[in-house]
Amino acid sequence: MSSNQEPEILFVVGTDTGIGKTVLSLLLMQFFFAKGLKPFYLKPVQTGCRDPYDTDSDARFVYKHVEALRSRDPAESVIYCFREPKAPYFAARNEECTIDPRVIRKVVEEKRLDHSPLVLEAAGGILVPMTSTQHGIDLAAETGARPVLAARSALGTINHTLLTLEVLRARNLEPLGIVFIDPFDPCTPRDLVEENMEAVRDFGGIRVAGVIPRIPDFSNPPGECFEILRRMFTRERFSP
Numbered sequence: 001m002s003s004n005q006e007p008e009i010l011f012v013v014g015t016d017t018g019i020g021k022t023v024l025s026l027l028l029m030q031f032f033f034a035k036g037l038k039p040f041y042l043k044p045v046q047t048g049c050r051d052p053y054d055t056d057s058d059a060r061f062v063y064k065h066v067e068a069l070r071s072r073d074p075a076e077s078v079i080y081c082f083r084e085p086k087a088p089y090f091a092a093r094n095e096e097c098t099i100d101p102r103v104i105r106k107v108v109e110e111k112r113l114d115h116s117p118l119v120l121e122a123a124g125g126i127l128v129p130m131t132s133t134q135h136g137i138d139l140a141a142e143t144g145a146r147p148v149l150a151a152r153s154a155l156g157t158i159n160h161t162l163l164t165l166e167v168l169r170a171r172n173l174e175p176l177g178i179v180f181i182d183p184f185d186p187c188t189p190r191d192l193v194e195e196n197m198e199a200v201r202d203f204g205g206i207r208v209a210g211v212i213p214r215i216p217d218f219s220n221p222p223g224e225c226f227e228i229l230r231r232m233f234t235r236e237r238f239s240p
């Protein structure tokens with residue numbers, strides 16, 4: 001543990017692609033820097049980008065909005081980068097490449113020497129193929145990372161969140177926490193969000209730490225985002 005309840009390696013996973021994993025990773029980085037820690041963001045496999053400086057690069061987004069990283073090179077945070085916006089296995093195969101989990105493990109071990117915690121971001125949802133035999137989530141098991149789950153707060157999330165929890169637990173991976181993210185749908189009725197949180201608590205056995213609101217300025221997110229993260233790391237207030 002780096003401090004309090006924070007594991008040294010977090011793996012930000014989502015119930016789908018485009019769910020808000022990069023936004024949650026950004027918030028975690030801002031949160032840890034504000035605490036005086038020395039975190040490191042790693043996107044082991046990025047697809048849909050020419051290079052780590054591409055407009056769709058998750059590392060570029062994180063580096064742009066974290067003050068301590070603004071003058072640093074986002075390429076430091078990307079191990080594999082493939083052009084096609086596809087599952088990593090297929091994007092790599094179409095460039096006649098193979099993703100080697102040993103390379104990823106080695107980089108994680110190197111980064112751990114100088115940084116803590118590490119914030120790894122998955123590509124897509126947890127069962128997205130990484131190699132011909134491995135899914136994205138298998139990386140978490142291999143690196144000893146603790147998953148943090150990002151899920152949408154709106155309709156459809158109950159099924160996706162409970163499915164994701166089942167798959168994680170089948171691999172003996174218990175998420176440190178879950179946050180809901182509500183980026184584009186401010187009209188999601190509050191009672192629906194409350195019921196979605198209740199479903200995850202009662203059917204999934206874990207309490208949602210909170211709902212990340214729409215963030216108008218990613219360099220300066222609303223304070224309630226960090227209150228949600230603080231709550232997530234306080235496990236005794238977090239169990240159902």
Ligand SMILES: Nc1ncnc2c1ncn2[C@@H]1O[C@H](COP(=O)(O)OP(=O)(O)OP(=O)(O)O)[C@@H](O)[C@H]1O
Nearest residue numbers: 014017018019020021022023123124183213214215
């Ligand atoms: N709270 C928010 N406020 C405003 N915009 C948001 C918020 N959360 C997510 N978004 C936007 O929604 C889109 C998808 O989010 P994000 O890139 O974080 O998804 P992702 O899960 O990381 O996707 P991928 O699987 O491609 O890595 C982005 O344009 C992001 O800026």
Ligand SMILES: C[C@H](N)[C@@H](CCCCCC(=O)O)NC(=O)O
Nearest residue numbers: 017046047048085086087123124
């Ligand atoms: C292209 C996307 N943005 C993402 C990969 C998503 C793969 C989803 C595959 C699927 O579930 O069908 N890449 C990435 O996060 O690097």
Ligand SMILES: [Mg+2]
Nearest residue numbers: 021022058121
């Ligand atoms: Mg992302």
